[in-house]
Amino acid sequence: MSEDLTMQITLDGVAMSVPAMATGFEVFTDRAIVAQRVNGELRDLAHRLASGDEVEGVLISSPDGLNILRHSTAHVLAQAVQSINPEAKLGIGPPITDGFYYDFDVAEAFTPEDLKAISKAMDRIIRSGQRFVRRVTTEADASVELSNEPYKLELIGLKGSDLGEGSVEVGAGELSIYDNVDPQDSSTVWRDLCRGPHLPNTRMIGNGFALTRVAAAYWRGSEKNKQLQRIYGTAWPSKDELRAYQTRIEEAAKRDHRRLGAELDLFSFPEEIGSGLAVFHPKGGAIRKVMEDYSRAEHERAGYEFVYSPHITKSSLFETSGHLAWYAEGMFPPLQLDEERDESGVVRKQGQDYYLKPMNCPFHNLIFKSQARSYRDLPLRLFEFGTVYRYEKSGVLHGLTRARGFTQDDAHLYVTPENMESELTDVLDFVLGLLRDYGLTDFYLELSTRDASNAKFVGDDEIWQTATETLERVAVASGLQLVPDPGGAAFYGPKISVQARDAIGRTWQMSTIQLDFNLPIRFDLEYTAADGTKQRPVMIHRALFGSIERFFGVLTEHYAGHFPPWLAPVQVVGIPVSDEFSPYLHDLAKQLRAKGVRIQVDDSDDRMQKKIRNHTLQKVPFQLIAGGEDRDASAVSFRYRDGTQDNGVPLNEAIERILTAIETKVQV
RNA sequence: GCCGACCUGGCGCAAUUGGCAGCGCACCGCACUUGUAAUGCGGGGGUUAGGGGUUCAAGUCCCCUGGUCGGCUCCA
Numbered sequence: 001m002s003e004d005l006t007m008q009i010t011l012d013g014v015a016m017s018v019p020a021m022a023t024g025f026e027v028f029t030d031r032a033i034v035a036q037r038v039n040g041e042l043r044d045l046a047h048r049l050a051s052g053d054e055v056e057g058v059l060i061s062s063p064d065g066l067n068i069l070r071h072s073t074a075h076v077l078a079q080a081v082q083s084i085n086p087e088a089k090l091g092i093g094p095p096i097t098d099g100f101y102y103d104f105d106v107a108e109a110f111t112p113e114d115l116k117a118i119s120k121a122m123d124r125i126i127r128s129g130q131r132f133v134r135r136v137t138t139e140a141d142a143s144v145e146l147s148n149e150p151y152k153l154e155l156i157g158l159k160g161s162d163l164g165e166g167s168v169e170v171g172a173g174e175l176s177i178y179d180n181v182d183p184q185d186s187s188t189v190w191r192d193l194c195r196g197p198h199l200p201n202t203r204m205i206g207n208g209f210a211l212t213r214v215a216a217a218y219w220r221g222s223e224k225n226k227q228l229q230r231i232y233g234t235a236w237p238s239k240d241e242l243r244a245y246q247t248r249i250e251e252a253a254k255r256d257h258r259r260l261g262a263e264l265d266l267f268s269f270p271e272e273i274g275s276g277l278a279v280f281h282p283k284g285g286a287i288r289k290v291m292e293d294y295s296r297a298e299h300e301r302a303g304y305e306f307v308y309s310p311h312i313t314k315s316s317l318f319e320t321s322g323h324l325a326w327y328a329e330g331m332f333p334p335l336q337l338d339e340e341r342d343e344s345g346v347v348r349k350q351g352q353d354y355y356l357k358p359m360n361c362p363f364h365n366l367i368f369k370s371q372a373r374s375y376r377d378l379p380l381r382l383f384e385f386g387t388v389y390r391y392e393k394s395g396v397l398h399g400l401t402r403a404r405g406f407t408q409d410d411a412h413l414y415v416t417p418e419n420m421e422s423e424l425t426d427v428l429d430f431v432l433g434l435l436r437d438y439g440l441t442d443f444y445l446e447l448s449t450r451d452a453s454n455a456k457f458v459g460d461d462e463i464w465q466t467a468t469e470t471l472e473r474v475a476v477a478s479g480l481q482l483v484p485d486p487g488g489a490a491f492y493g494p495k496i497s498v499q500a501r502d503a504i505g506r507t508w509q510m511s512t513i514q515l516d517f518n519l520p521i522r523f524d525l526e527y528t529a530a531d532g533t534k535q536r537p538v539m540i541h542r543a544l545f546g547s548i549e550r551f552f553g554v555l556t557e558h559y560a561g562h563f564p565p566w567l568a569p570v571q572v573v574g575i576p577v578s579d580e581f582s583p584y585l586h587d588l589a590k591q592l593r594a595k596g597v598r599i600q601v602d603d604s605d606d607r608m609q610k611k612i613r614n615h616t617l618q619k620v621p622f623q624l625i626a627g628g629e630d631r632d633a634s635a636v637s638f639r640y641r642d643g644t645q646d647n648g649v650p651l652n653e654a655i656e657r658i659l660t661a662i663e664t665k666v667q668v
Numbered sequence: 669g670c671c672g673a674c675c676u677g678g679c680g681c682a683a684u685u686g687g688c689a690g691c692g693c694a695c696c697g698c699a700c701u702u703g704u705a706a707u708g709c710g711g712g713g714g715u716u717a718g719g720g721g722u723u724c725a726a727g728u729c730c731c732c733u734g735g736u737c738g739g740c741u742c743c744a
Contacts, residue, residue, distance in 0.1 A: 072678095101739095109672055109673095110672085111672090111673090212738095213672095213673095213738060213739070214671095214672065214738085214739085215671070215672070215674090215738060215739030215740065216670070216671030216672065216739065216740060217671085217740045217741090218670080218671095218740055221740080221741075222741080223669080223670075223740080223741045223742085227670065227671055227740075228740095229671080230671095230739070230740080231673085232738095232739080258691080258736095259735095262679075263679085269735090269736090271717070271734070271735050271736090274734095274735090275734085275735065275736090303741080322744095323744075326744070327744050330743080330744070331743090341687085358744075359744075375742085390744090392742085392743075393669050393670095393737070393741080393742065393743090394669070394735095395669065395670070395671095395739085395740080395742090396669090396741085396742060396743070397736095402743075407675065489743065491744085492744090521704070575704085577701090577702070577703050577704090578699075578701045578702055578703090579701060579702095605700090606703095606706085606707090606708090607700090607701080607702055607707060608702065608703065608704070609702085609703090609704070609705065609706070609707090610705080610706050611704095611705095612704055612705055612707085613704095613705035613706055614705085615705095616705060617705080623704085625703070625704065626703095627702095627703050628703085629703080630703090637703080637704080639704060643704085643705080645704065647703090647704090
């Protein structure tokens with residue numbers, strides 16, 4: 001065996017000898033391997049290996065493999081679009097979670113019919129088995145070749161600048177173009193500026209893809225740029241996996257709080273009131289009341305004092321706080337009171353602007369300032385369910401999770417620098433404990449810090465550093481995963497936010513704990529220290545739910561409407577086998593109601609089966625069925641939401657079981 | 669805010685090329701009195717989101733406003 005004909009590589013950690021000049025095609029026999037990782041870099045299978053390379057196969061089902069599949073599918077989409085409309089100009093087309101998109105500059109927006117035609121054209125391209133062939137080019141050559149693609153030219157011009165690591169078109173290294181080569185006559189039928197890698201062949205995309213929707217998106221993500229038409233798609237290694245994904249999406253849609261809100265009669269957004277403004281119906285109100293009552297009780301135990309403040313205020317308050325200077329466009333326009341003059345033109349009453357409050361903190365600051373404060377008063381913890389109004393752009397509204405009017409479970413803690421750390425520790429502990437009580441148990445923390453090079457942040461370096469270090473210590477001490485968010489701090493101070501994962505793994509930003517060095521200055525807050533000097537308190541803003549509405553929406557989706565008994569609007573429903581047994585259940589209901597249980601007896605004309613169906617659909621935790629057998633035994637039969645039953649449970653035991661479930665906040 | 673799609677009894681949907689607004693559930697009434705996911709019969713309910721226009725004729729075509737949905741941008 002000649003030295004020239006073989007070379008040594010390391011394949012999946014094992015040294016081996018392969019033919020000199022071998023590519024991934026020779027090294028990997030498994031057809032599920034669609035690319036290779038060579039010395040840490042993702043490469044096409046066609047990439048020629050060199051002696052000493054460390055090589056790993058990339059399975060199509062691996063995260064990298066799925067990205068490659070999706071990115072290749074995006075190329076096929078773009079080719080299909082241009083085959084139908086040669087005038088379409090290409091934007092970018094990266095893989096994203098579960099799929100891909102491609103942006104196009106076209107004269108007319110795509111219609112659902114277009115999507116069908118494009119999808120068919122993609123099928124043809126996929127079946128024709130085009131090869132993806134990488135070709136290295138230069139900026140000059142690429143500029144000529146892509147002279148018809150203005151957006152690609154712009155990307156070439158930006159190469160190496162601010163595109164960042166995420167770009168799939170151009171990277172820091174060499175510039176490359178991928179040709180789609182027809183296997184019949186080896187002609188290049190399409191090309192795209194791209195870093196790659198790609199599947200060897202379009203055929204590998206198979207039938208596990210689908211185009212999902214069309215939307216507009218600003219070129220390079222800036223509102224100032226032109227809007228392009230974006231086509232979204234999803235792609236999977238097989239049709240079965242595609243179907244599984246589609247089923248997952250449907251299941252997620254079923255727990256959409258907007259849908260459940262209507263189905264379970266929890267809340268609505270009447271058009272007559274206005275966009276983003278909800279009303280809670282009795283059942284939604286019952287849940288919300290429990291949430292609020294429990295929250296109040298816990299805050300009371302934790303040493304918070306309850307305050308109330310009005311919904312509107314004169315503009316001067318928000319001038320002091322700075323909101324009008326910075327966030328006026330996020331606020332509803334003012335109620336303008338005209339000035340009044342008497343006959344001689346003398347101002348009798350000055351004109352005045354009143355604003356709906358977008359935040360509660362300025363009001364709480366005024367409460368702090370209402371008297372001279374001593375260090376002995378601190379920490380002062382002011383809590384309010386404060387309803388605020390923010391003029392969210394119409395396009396961002398989303399049910400209860402993004403509304404224009406909502407109620408924050410807001411508190412402001414005024415602390416001395418000395419007790420900042422212990423107070424933060426207590427707050428984080430309190431927040432996490434309360435979230436757990438509501439059934440969210442899987443958290444991580446995000447620490448948002450200052451970008452020192454950005455001048456927007458107020459306060460001196462020393463206090464920022466102390467505060468950031470304190471927050472970090474507190475976060476680390478919690479034992480939770482801590483994700484840094486550099487530059488994500490508010491201009492007035494760093495913050496910790498609690499991210500919670502719900503039942504289907506989505507993460508929601510829940511509570512935030514923010515330090516504020518700015519408002520105490522703007523409001524000239526001070527307290528008298530032990531040595532008699534005036535000192536500036538540190539202010540901590542914190543909300544657990546963020547907003548009650550939003551938390552309500554998150555919980556609805558987390559539980560998919562199957563609220564645990566303590567939160568369920570109707571906790572128990574009594575279903576008599578026939579009318580004869582209604583009084584028996586009403587008697588039981590009376591006892592439970594006396595214990596504060598939300599129970600109804602369904603003595604409607606419907607037959608039992610129908611009632612069971614109705615209350616199951618309404619997701620009532622406990623259905624108590626009673627007929628002759630139960631009454632004779634002084635018992636009742638349980639039916640749970642999942643259809644399981646427990647018949648002949650003695651009455652006192654039944655009562656105990658229900659009360660315990662409510663008391664312990666368990667799910668059933 | 670931008671782009672696109674959409675808005676028909678409380679809810680989910682139907683209505684040919686512009687040609688009598690309909691169905692299911694829910695609701696009301698009557699009968700039935702039933703053991704674990706829809707009993708039967710009968711009845712009421714819509715100015716087709718609101719306004720304007722084209723037309724002999726508009727749910728359907730055009731314009732404006734409001735609202736919803738999907739994205740983009742934004743989210744103190």
